[in-house]
Amino acid sequence: xxxxxxxxxxxxxxxxxxxxxxxxxxxxxxxxxxxxxxxxxxxxxxxxxxxxxxxxxxxxxxxxxxxxxxxxxxxxxxxxxxxxxxxxxxxxxxxxxxxxxxxxxxxxxxxxxxx
Amino acid sequence: xxxxxxxxxxxxxxxxxxxxxxxxxxxxxxxxxxxxxxxxxxxxxxxxxxxxxxxxxxxxxxxxxxxxxxxxxxxxxxxxxxxxxxxxxxxxxxxxxxxxxxxxxxxxxxxxx
Numbered sequence: 001x002x003x004x005x006x007x008x009x010x011x012x013x014x015x016x017x018x019x020x021x022x023x024x025x026x027x028x029x030x031x032x033x034x035x036x037x038x039x040x041x042x043x044x045x046x047x048x049x050x051x052x053x054x055x056x057x058x059x060x061x062x063x064x065x066x067x068x069x070x071x072x073x074x075x076x077x078x079x080x081x082x083x084x085x086x087x088x089x090x091x092x093x094x095x096x097x098x099x100x101x102x103x104x105x106x107x108x109x110x111x112x113x114x115x
Numbered sequence: 116x117x118x119x120x121x122x123x124x125x126x127x128x129x130x131x132x133x134x135x136x137x138x139x140x141x142x143x144x145x146x147x148x149x150x151x152x153x154x155x156x157x158x159x160x161x162x163x164x165x166x167x168x169x170x171x172x173x174x175x176x177x178x179x180x181x182x183x184x185x186x187x188x189x190x191x192x193x194x195x196x197x198x199x200x201x202x203x204x205x206x207x208x209x210x211x212x213x214x215x216x217x218x219x220x221x222x223x224x225x226x227x228x
Contacts (some may be wrong), residue, residue, distance in 0.1 A: 040220060042219055106157030
């Protein structure tokens with residue numbers, strides 16, 4: 001079980017470039033999500049998905065797109081990178097249940113710098 | 116969007132000391148969670164709390180779900196160097212597809228020998 005994997009681990013972009021951050025999980029989790037982590041801001045939700053073909057916006061979705069064609073993969077796309085998108089990005093996944101909490105597993109993160 | 120207030124923002128303590136940190140919200144939550152993030156890694160769940168007033172331990176860690184459901188506390192006893200990292204609280208409201216997690220701003224813990 002690899003858990004949640006993310007690639008790349010580090011990336012430097014120039015303003016205006018596009019790129020895709022990859023995320024995959026092998027735990028058959030229905031729910032997947034992307035967060036960004038900035039100093040003093042904690043983790044903020046960008047987009048999430050409750051299953052293949054279903055995505056929704058989180059707290060800070062502007063400038064990012066997502067798709068969920070399979071249960072395993074949930075890529076995050078930056079269409080035109082801006083310096084404000086310099087951050088550490090975490091992908092996470094968990095089961096969905098009708099009651100209580102199902103542990104959310106995080107990937108190791110992608111550190112992105114936009115010049 | 117809503118964020119949880121964690122305090123303190125950072126702590127410098129000596130090995131062997133006890134640590135206390137807390138998390139407060141203006142809204143109630145059904146579940147409180149505490150995560151630890153090691154440098155260069157993603158957060159890992161430490162403790163989950165499901166009922167108001169609940170006190171749960173995990174080794175040297177003890178966490179409590181506040182009676183008002185608007186706060187939670189984490190204590191670490193006899194700190195060791197590997198306790199270094201960022202500790203996040205998170206509150207959950209709703210269940211299933213409607214459940215959402217809100218994260219705190221984090222407490223950075225540094226331990227000196």
